Amino acid sequence: MTTTNILLCGVGGQGTLLASNLIADCAMKAGFDVKKSEIHGMAQRGGSVVSHVRFGESIASPIIRKGEADIVLSFEELEAIRWAEFLKPDGIVITNSQKILPMSVSAGSEKYPENIPEILSRSSIANICVDAIGKAIELGNQKCLNVVLLGVLAHKLPMIDSILWKESIKEKVPQKLLDLNLKAFDAGWALA
Amino acid sequence: MTHKGKKAFLSGNAAIARGAWEAGIRFASAYPGTPSTEILEFLGKYDEIDAQWAVNEKTAMETVIGAAYAGARSICAQKHVGLNVAADPFFTASYTGINAALVIVTADDPGLHSSQNEQDNRNYARMAKMPMFEPSNSQEAKDMVKAAVKISEEYDTPVIIRTTTRISHSEGVVELGERENAPEREFERNMGKYCVLPAIAKKLHEKVEKRTSKLEELSNKSEFNRIEKGDKKLGIITSGVSYQHAKEVFPNASFLKIGMSWPFPSELFQKFAAMVENVIVIEENDPFLEMAVKAAGVECIGKEKIPACSELNPDIIYEALKDFAEAKAPKSAKLVSGVNIPVRPPVLCPGCPHRGVFYTLRKLNCTVTGDIGCYSLGALAPHNAMHSIVCMGASITNALGIEKAMKDKIHGKLVAVIGESTFMHSGMTGLLDTVYNKGRHVTIILDNSITAMTGHQPNPASGKTLKGEPAKVVNLEAVCKALGVDHVTCVDPFDLKQLEETIKTALADPEPSVVITKRPCFLLKSYKPKTYKVSINREKCVKCGMCMKLGCPALEINPEDGKTVINYALCVHCGLCAKVCRPGAITQATEEAK
Numbered sequence: 001m002t003t004t005n006i007l008l009c010g011v012g013g014q015g016t017l018l019a020s021n022l023i024a025d026c027a028m029k030a031g032f033d034v035k036k037s038e039i040h041g042m043a044q045r046g047g048s049v050v051s052h053v054r055f056g057e058s059i060a061s062p063i064i065r066k067g068e069a070d071i072v073l074s075f076e077e078l079e080a081i082r083w084a085e086f087l088k089p090d091g092i093v094i095t096n097s098q099k100i101l102p103m104s105v106s107a108g109s110e111k112y113p114e115n116i117p118e119i120l121s122r123s124s125i126a127n128i129c130v131d132a133i134g135k136a137i138e139l140g141n142q143k144c145l146n147v148v149l150l151g152v153l154a155h156k157l158p159m160i161d162s163i164l165w166k167e168s169i170k171e172k173v174p175q176k177l178l179d180l181n182l183k184a185f186d187a188g189w190a191l192a
Numbered sequence: 193m194t195h196k197g198k199k200a201f202l203s204g205n206a207a208i209a210r211g212a213w214e215a216g217i218r219f220a221s222a223y224p225g226t227p228s229t230e231i232l233e234f235l236g237k238y239d240e241i242d243a244q245w246a247v248n249e250k251t252a253m254e255t256v257i258g259a260a261y262a263g264a265r266s267i268c269a270q271k272h273v274g275l276n277v278a279a280d281p282f283f284t285a286s287y288t289g290i291n292a293a294l295v296i297v298t299a300d301d302p303g304l305h306s307s308q309n310e311q312d313n314r315n316y317a318r319m320a321k322m323p324m325f326e327p328s329n330s331q332e333a334k335d336m337v338k339a340a341v342k343i344s345e346e347y348d349t350p351v352i353i354r355t356t357t358r359i360s361h362s363e364g365v366v367e368l369g370e371r372e373n374a375p376e377r378e379f380e381r382n383m384g385k386y387c388v389l390p391a392i393a394k395k396l397h398e399k400v401e402k403r404t405s406k407l408e409e410l411s412n413k414s415e416f417n418r419i420e421k422g423d424k425k426l427g428i429i430t431s432g433v434s435y436q437h438a439k440e441v442f443p444n445a446s447f448l449k450i451g452m453s454w455p456f457p458s459e460l461f462q463k464f465a466a467m468v469e470n471v472i473v474i475e476e477n478d479p480f481l482e483m484a485v486k487a488a489g490v491e492c493i494g495k496e497k498i499p500a501c502s503e504l505n506p507d508i509i510y511e512a513l514k515d516f517a518e519a520k521a522p523k524s525a526k527l528v529s530g531v532n533i534p535v536r537p538p539v540l541c542p543g544c545p546h547r548g549v550f551y552t553l554r555k556l557n558c559t560v561t562g563d564i565g566c567y568s569l570g571a572l573a574p575h576n577a578m579h580s581i582v583c584m585g586a587s588i589t590n591a592l593g594i595e596k597a598m599k600d601k602i603h604g605k606l607v608a609v610i611g612e613s614t615f616m617h618s619g620m621t622g623l624l625d626t627v628y629n630k631g632r633h634v635t636i637i638l639d640n641s642i643t644a645m646t647g648h649q650p651n652p653a654s655g656k657t658l659k660g661e662p663a664k665v666v667n668l669e670a671v672c673k674a675l676g677v678d679h680v681t682c683v684d685p686f687d688l689k690q691l692e693e694t695i696k697t698a699l700a701d702p703e704p705s706v707v708i709t710k711r712p713c714f715l716l717k718s719y720k721p722k723t724y725k726v727s728i729n730r731e732k733c734v735k736c737g738m739c740m741k742l743g744c745p746a747l748e749i750n751p752e753d754g755k756t757v758i759n760y761a762l763c764v765h766c767g768l769c770a771k772v773c774r775p776g777a778i779t780q781a782t783e784e785a786k
């Protein structure tokens with residue numbers, strides 16, 4: 001059986017941790033061995049954050065090798081190009097179309113690269129850019145961005161039964177935000 | 193919370209806590225530190241375990257030693273440098289041994305994800321002569337805590353569990369078990385065991401040496417040290433997460449997988465060495481296993497190939513050992529070329545109470561000795577307001593030393609900044625030293641009423657315990673006065689004018705003085721300041737750049753006209769930028785926003 005590797009990246013505070021938890025949980029429910037690794041610590045204060053999720057028959061290292069990720073799921077455009085080197089030759093980058101400026105850019109000393117989807121395509125990296133943040137705002141809460149993106153991702157993971165996603169969301173999301181997140185998942189699914 | 197036989201997806205830290213619960217541990221104490229913090233947070237969720245945040249690692253260690261003497265199975269957990277702070281009681285606890293089990297977790301940080309150094313605490317096991325386990329996944333983390341409890345009581349010794357960031361913060365599938373009911377153990381007076389007077393400690397040392405020989409026998413037959421037969425050409429010796437990475441690169445090699453890494457299983461190793469052609473030691477940081485291999489007189493490949501700096505991963509191991517045909521090459525990645533990708537370092541949050549302090553210190557051109565906490569970010573641009581950071585508590589005593597060296601040349605300019613948690617951890621003694629030895633620098637205690645850096649743990653300034661119970665709030669002002677500082681002033685760090693005046697007065701003071709800035713961390717759920725809307729009239733902006741010196745992530749320079757814009761997705765309306773904007777372009781409403 002092959003191993004599936006998903007690298008999630010974004011900016012501290014964007015909710016990557018809940019997203020990687022949900023993916024891991026679904027993969028476990030689907031009967032896979034799962035490992036997940038992420039670095040917190042400084043993450044909360046707007047730094048760049050990354051989670052590795054791996055599942056398959058038996059997983060050794062919790063870290064994805066460069067060139068081995070099936071999917072890079074990026075919550076922010078700049079992070080998509082920062083982590084793209086983890087992608088395997090036939091893998092795909094899925095990125096939220098949001099831009100969050102690093103301090104050096106907002107202070108005017110560096111430039112935020114323009115047209116990131118094109119930069120990826122120019123480097124022959126398959127990519128999908130979705131306005132997940134727009135959808136989340138439309139649904140009334142930026143915080144459900146992570147679950148919108150999971151909806152998009154779910155299309156690419158046929159080995160996980162779509163029922164499992166909702167089951168996991170029901171288990172892991174606080175009751176009062178459940179409705180919003182179930183809608184967010186459907187919205188993401190429809191975006192893809 | 194029994195769920196026997198059920199499987200859960202746990203981080204290494206959660207698994208350690210679960211193992212402690214299953215092993216009948218009753219008491220836990222620790223000071224937070226990445227990557228060990230969550231162990232205590234998870235322990236605190238079990239009703240059967242009395243878990244508490246200590247003021248520092250030494251008090252935590254001494255408390256768990258006391259609890260273990262008195263019959264409660266106990267655990268403490270600290271980051272690698274935390275064990276330096278706790279080293280004094282730690283070493284001697286090896287001599288006295290315990291009564292009920294004592295497990296000591298050290299969580300190291302190869303790769304310095306969130307630390308000031310990369311020390312390899314496996315060396316502590318050898319030096320203190322305490323048995324040590326190194327889990328390589330969450331399941332082992334849980335199993336090893338249970339084994340540690342058993343060995344601790346059987347061999348009368350504290351036992352070390354050594355994790356690293358990649359074990360503590362990685363998650364994997366773990367099979368759950370039941371909680372064991374530990375038998376009660378009485379605490380009896382036993383001078384020959386618990387009172388380490390020199391003549392007694394001399395005998396205890398002999399006991400430790402005998403214990404070590406027995407532990408070595410145990411290590412040779414431990415279920416956690418095993419030979420995995422594979423290709424005879426390559427014999428890999430490894431432990432911890434390195435084992436998992438090595439398996440990715442050399443799936444078919446022979447392995448000596450070390451789980452109990454001190455004492456080293458020499459006999460088992462000799463058997464393994466005789467089976468394979470080449471011995472390779474794959475481990476992070478120090479050549480800890482390698483030294484044991486070489487001491488056994490066996491040639492091996494080790495640190496001359498495997499980097500000593502930073503953490504390992506399959507890619508690094510592959511790079512180091514790709515001369516071996518057996519090494520599995522990665523797929524070739526496609527690179528994004530021709531673009532500069534700006535880095536994204538962490539920053540003080542919008543609304544952070546520390547921001548105005550660094551703005552002011554920079555403005556007054558002070559020499560600043562720093563300390564460890566969120567405010568360490570004051571060393572970075574645009575604040576650039578720190579001259580040294582060594583370890584927790586060092587700000588005050590570093591400043592005292594600087595004064596001793598520079599005397600008049602530095603008087604009136606020198607400031608030590610320290611968070612309240614760090615002050616209580618190890619700053620109070622330094623302040624007393626400053627008073628006693630006639631220092632006169634200014635100490636600024638940044639009281640945001642929480643240990644923020646490590647993820648918001650309550651401390652004696654918070655009014656709450658780890659279990660969420662109310663607690664007495666420390667009076668820091670009275671503490672400083674009692675230590676002999678006559679001039680202690682409290683100030684709101686959002687009141688920039690008052691803050692600047694207070695610091696100036698303190699700098700001019702010929703006596704040591706303390707300024708306490710009081711305002712909660714902006715991320716505290718209990719902190720709900722009123723919102724007075726901040727806005728910018730861009731016509732009035734003269735591009736002076738004063739606001740940008742605050743380093744607030746919500747302030748941006750528009751590349752088109754060079755003027756400031758407020759990013760309302762991030763702004764929390766703290767009002768600081770309005771206070772530094774001289775032309776009055778940025779203003780704050782005086783009525784609360786609806």
Ligand SMILES: Cc1ncc(C[n+]2csc(CCOP(=O)(O)OP(=O)(O)O)c2C)c(N)n1
Nearest residue numbers: 225274564565566611612613614643644645
């Ligand atoms: C000996 C030691 N123990 C623990 C840590 C981890 N640590 C870093 S900063 C910090 C405390 C920060 O709290 P505080 O001083 O109140 O500052 P804040 O982050 O709240 O601004 C801790 C526990 C460490 N670096 N060294």
Ligand code: SF4
Nearest residue numbers: 541544566644713714
């Ligand atoms: S967590 Fe609190 S103390 Fe730390 S940077 Fe953010 S606001 Fe400041």
Ligand code: SF4
Nearest residue numbers: 744763764766767769
């Ligand atoms: S008011 Fe100014 S300083 Fe405060 S968060 Fe908003 S932009 Fe930043």
